[in-house]
Amino acid sequence: MPAATRYLAADDRYDSMTYRRCGRSGLDLPALSLGLWHNFGDVNPLETQRATLRRAFDLGVTHFDLANNYGPPAGSAEENFGRVLAQDLAPYRDELIVSSKAGYGMWPGPYGDHGSKKYLVSSLDQSLQRTGLDYVDIFYHHRPDPATPLEESMGALHQVVQQGKALYVGVSNYSPARTREAAAILADLGTPLTIHQPSYSMFNRHVEDPAHEDGYDGTQSESLLDVVGDLGIGVIAFSPLQQGLLTNRYLSGEAPAGSRAASSDSPFLSSDNLSATYLERVRALDEIASGRGQSLAQLALSWLRRDDRVTSTLVGASSVRQLEDTVASLDAPALTEDEIAAIEPFAVDGTGR
Numbered sequence: 001m002p003a004a005t006r007y008l009a010a011d012d013r014y015d016s017m018t019y020r021r022c023g024r025s026g027l028d029l030p031a032l033s034l035g036l037w038h039n040f041g042d043v044n045p046l047e048t049q050r051a052t053l054r055r056a057f058d059l060g061v062t063h064f065d066l067a068n069n070y071g072p073p074a075g076s077a078e079e080n081f082g083r084v085l086a087q088d089l090a091p092y093r094d095e096l097i098v099s100s101k102a103g104y105g106m107w108p109g110p111y112g113d114h115g116s117k118k119y120l121v122s123s124l125d126q127s128l129q130r131t132g133l134d135y136v137d138i139f140y141h142h143r144p145d146p147a148t149p150l151e152e153s154m155g156a157l158h159q160v161v162q163q164g165k166a167l168y169v170g171v172s173n174y175s176p177a178r179t180r181e182a183a184a185i186l187a188d189l190g191t192p193l194t195i196h197q198p199s200y201s202m203f204n205r206h207v208e209d210p211a212h213e214d215g216y217d218g219t220q221s222e223s224l225l226d227v228v229g230d231l232g233i234g235v236i237a238f239s240p241l242q243q244g245l246l247t248n249r250y251l252s253g254e255a256p257a258g259s260r261a262a263s264s265d266s267p268f269l270s271s272d273n274l275s276a277t278y279l280e281r282v283r284a285l286d287e288i289a290s291g292r293g294q295s296l297a298q299l300a301l302s303w304l305r306r307d308d309r310v311t312s313t314l315v316g317a318s319s320v321r322q323l324e325d326t327v328a329s330l331d332a333p334a335l336t337e338d339e340i341a342a343i344e345p346f347a348v349d350g351t352g353r
Contacts, residue, residue: 007088010058017060024232033063035314041071067101078130100127103142115145120156139166143173158189170195200237202347234311245352246300281346298329
């Protein structure tokens with residue numbers, strides 16, 4: 001990384017950001033947290049990453065979310081974050097919340113994937129080496145692994161807390177039933193389950209649905225939001241813009257060049273997602289957003305904050321300008337009951353699939 005003048009964080013960095021308590025823990029998170037999934041790998045300019053991370057902290061975004069496989073290539077997001085941390089953010093380490101995860105494929109062989117203690121503990125050790133950190137603030141099991149006893153996976157999370165490698169632990173993509181079971185196991189061990197990271201957006205509302213089939217036991221009598229509310233677990237939502245479907249990119253009904261839907265190798269979106277039903281709903285939502293003086297993306301973020309159980313929302317940013325536009329969503333007043341009711345017919349689970 002080229003030499004530059006010494007970074008000094010903005011004196012007013014805490015003046016306008018909203019913070020929410022994470023369940024019944026002592027942890028506060030910013031209403032918006034920065035996710036380093038897509039835009040912080042080696043394929044992205046390091047100076048753009050650096051400028052975005054610095055600006056985020058200046059705006060009061062204290063939480064930076066990583067995983068072992070973020071990049072591309074896998075691992076490079078943690079390495080690049082570590083470079084910026086060393087050069088700019090290290091003096092502010094005690095003001096930062098840094099999280100990482102393990103649960104998806106990371107290295108060859110039987111110990112580089114899923115939920116064994118061997119994999120989870122080894123992965124965190126590697127993440128600490130890549131970032132240059134002594135500990136992460138939050139360590140997640142990234143996805144459930146029905147082939148590994150839950151006691152083993154949760155035992156690994158407990159172990160890294162006992163070792164001082166993580167302060168808090170969480171799960172991601174867990175069903176309501178498995179979340180409740182994981183929390184009980186951790187409670188018996190003496191390490192609370194602090195946070196859950198599910199996908200959640202206007203077009204992906206499975207966390208509200210008590211009948212959602214989860215791929216673990218297939219039936220539920222309570223929603224994920226019910227479970228976390230009952231147990232005092234925080235929620236941080238990922239993919240709040242539904243991979244770009246809740247932005248103005250596709251309002252014309254066509255995928256712009258360079259967009260995810262225009263990419264033939266995108267695993268998430270294609271032009272098939274831009275159906276007549278999608279366009280009807282997204283254009284109606286855009287009209288509601290315009291009436292509030294917001295962009296569609298800003299409205300989607302405001303909508304998630306209507307529920308106090310949602311501690312924070314993970315947003316990505318490919319530039320400082322995009323980050324600033326996203327954080328500006330916090331300037332809008334909270335949605336009224338009438339506005340929430342007007343949104344409801346168009347915020348339909350499954351739109352765009």
